[in-house]
Amino acid sequence: MLLFYTLELVFSIITIMVFIFKSTNGCINLKHFVITVTLIIIPLYFLLVYLDVPFILTPIVSYTIPLFSINNLTKKRIIYLVTLLQAIVFSITSITILVESFFIQDTIYNSIVDLLIILIILAIVVCLRKEYMYEKINSFLVFIPIGLKILIIFSFYMISFLSADLSYIPKTEFTNHIWYYVLECTFILSLIAFCIIYPLLISSFTSKNYYKKISEIANEQSKQQFEYYNNLVNKEQSLREFRHDYKNQLIVLEAYLKKEDIESARNYIVKSFDLLNETSGIQTGNYILDVLITEKQQKAGSISVEFKGKMTSKFVEPIDICTIFGNALDNAIEACQKIDASDQRIIRISIQESINTLHICISNPVKSKVNIVNNNILTTKEDNTNHGLGLFSIKKVAKKYKGKVAITCDDVFSLSILLINSKKI
Numbered sequence: 001m002l003l004f005y006t007l008e009l010v011f012s013i014i015t016i017m018v019f020i021f022k023s024t025n026g027c028i029n030l031k032h033f034v035i036t037v038t039l040i041i042i043p044l045y046f047l048l049v050y051l052d053v054p055f056i057l058t059p060i061v062s063y064t065i066p067l068f069s070i071n072n073l074t075k076k077r078i079i080y081l082v083t084l085l086q087a088i089v090f091s092i093t094s095i096t097i098l099v100e101s102f103f104i105q106d107t108i109y110n111s112i113v114d115l116l117i118i119l120i121i122l123a124i125v126v127c128l129r130k131e132y133m134y135e136k137i138n139s140f141l142v143f144i145p146i147g148l149k150i151l152i153i154f155s156f157y158m159i160s161f162l163s164a165d166l167s168y169i170p171k172t173e174f175t176n177h178i179w180y181y182v183l184e185c186t187f188i189l190s191l192i193a194f195c196i197i198y199p200l201l202i203s204s205f206t207s208k209n210y211y212k213k214i215s216e217i218a219n220e221q222s223k224q225q226f227e228y229y230n231n232l233v234n235k236e237q238s239l240r241e242f243r244h245d246y247k248n249q250l251i252v253l254e255a256y257l258k259k260e261d262i263e264s265a266r267n268y269i270v271k272s273f274d275l276l277n278e279t280s281g282i283q284t285g286n287y288i289l290d291v292l293i294t295e296k297q298q299k300a301g302s303i304s305v306e307f308k309g310k311m312t313s314k315f316v317e318p319i320d321i322c323t324i325f326g327n328a329l330d331n332a333i334e335a336c337q338k339i340d341a342s343d344q345r346i347i348r349i350s351i352q353e354s355i356n357t358l359h360i361c362i363s364n365p366v367k368s369k370v371n372i373v374n375n376n377i378l379t380t381k382e383d384n385t386n387h388g389l390g391l392f393s394i395k396k397v398a399k400k401y402k403g404k405v406a407i408t409c410d411d412v413f414s415l416s417i418l419l420i421n422s423k424k425i
Contacts, residue, residue, distance in 0.1 A: 002049065002054065004111035004112065004114070004115055005054055005055070005111070006114045008111075008118055009057065009061060010057060011115070011122055012058070012061070012118055013061060013062075014122060015085070015089075015118060015121055015125060016062060016065070016085060017033075017069070017070075018122070018125050018126060019085050019125050020066055020070055020078065020082075020127065021070075021079070021130075022125065022130045022133045022134070023137035024073055024081070024134065025073070025134075025376045026070040026071060026072050026073040026078075028069055028070060029069055029071050033065065033068075035068075036065055036068045036069055040250075041057075041061055041064070042098040044057060059086075063078075063079065063082055066082055077141070080141075080149070080153075081137075084153055086155055086158075087107050087153045087160070089118060089121060090157065091157070091159040092161065093114055093117050093118075093160075093209060094157065094161075094162075094164045095163050096113055096117060097113055097114075097163070100113060128258075134376075138392070142166050156288065158259050177283075185280055200319070253265055253269070282294055282305070282307050284309075285311045286311040288321050288322065289311055289321055292329075293305060293307065293325065293329070293349070294330050296325075296329045296330075296333065299333075300347075302345060303333055303336045303337070303346070304345065304347070305349065306349065307349045307351075308348070308349070308350045309349075309350055309351035309353070309354070311358070312353065313421070315401075315419075315423065316401070316419060320397045320400070323393050323394065323396075323397050324397055325362075328362045328394065329362070331391075332364035332413075333364075335364050335365070335413060336364050336365065339365055339366075339367055340367075347362065347363070347364045348363045349362050350363075357403075357418060357419065357421070358418075358421075359417070359419075360416070360417040360418075360419070361414060361415070361416050361417075362414070362415045362417075363415070364412065366409060366411070366412065369409055369410070370409040370413055372409055375405070376391070377391060377407065378409075391405075391407075394415075394417065398418065399418055400421060402422045403417065403420050405418075
């Protein structure tokens with residue numbers, strides 16, 4: 001029995017570490033891992049075996065090793081992920097043993113079942129692609145309300161306890177009654193229903209919250225575009241009036257010069273140029289993008305926006321243009337506001353087009369180097385629902401167009417987005 005328990009413990013540790021590594025941006029600190037196992041876990045293992053309570057080690061190890069050995073993740077997220085995985089493993093194991101109890105009562109088989117289940121789960125975690133696991137777990141953590149997250153874990157543990165209670169009750173005259181087997185069958189059927197309903201519920205919440213967030217972003221950007229459009233119309237009207245009355249303006253200027261009022265003439269010319277410059281704006285080749293960049297630049301104040309290239313491709317939908325540039329520019333502006341030197345607050349946008357592709361690069365200076373792991377930004381803030389939504393939304397758009405997103409950071413943070421017009425390929 002001790003052998004089975006030891007093997008199960010070892011494979012449980014491996015499963016937890018692989019699960020966290022593949023489903024998050026965390027990375028394993030090998031040095032801390034070795035120190036934790038050598039100085040804490042192994043001595044504690046022999047002590048608990050000597051006291052004949054080795055089972056106490058399971059919850060200790062499950063949390064101790066990840067908390068001391070995983071970098072770039074908050075303790076809160078590590079604890080939740082470990083608890084979630086443990087809840088799933090316990091519930092699957094308990095259900096399997098409950099079904100097995102119909103036929104076999106020897107506890108040695110329960111130990112074998114425990115070991116086999118953890119090996120199967122480990123094999124599944126190892127075989128799944130890191131990108132797939134990260135996307136699914138990140139969606140779950142970002143879009144599922146905290147109350148539902150807690151309810152999910154609580155439900156899994158309730159299943160485990162109820163299954164264990166039913167499976168470990170000794171076979172007596174009391175439990176041999178037909179109603180006891182009916183109770184077991186009813187409970188198992190309820191679990192099957194639970195396993196069907198819960199994924200659907202989680203999927204529904206994820207999709208609902210995701211599209212709600214995207215809708216909020218799109219609505220806000222559309223509102224900003226509408227406001228700027230009204231301002232743009234007013235400025236264009238002013239410019240048309242200025243051009244229409246150009247002859248009269250020259251008469252006024254001539255009058256100033258005849259009176260040798262050079263200062264008034266100079267001020268008049270400056271105001272005229274200000275009006276012309278105010279209505280010129282950035283010309284990208286795409287009206288929606290013109291509006292969005294100009295609006296962001298006005299709100300950015302002293303932050304400059306430099307644009308290079310043209311965007312004449314029509315295959316990218318307006319809502320996707322807003323999602324990409326709205327989120328990217330908001331992040332870039334926020335980063336530039338932290339830069340002390342005003343002459344360095346420059347956001348550079350570059351667009352390159354080919355027959356079937358559109359390549360967008362947006363770069364900005366950063367006050368300190370951004371920590372990037374597996375093409376994702378690690379935050380120094382506490383995790384919350386909205387964290388990472390901007391980059392997540394941009395990646396969703398890139399995926400829609402069969403493209404990709406790459407981020408790099410040295411002294412400058414660079415966001416590179418490739419979109420492909422698959423309809424022409």
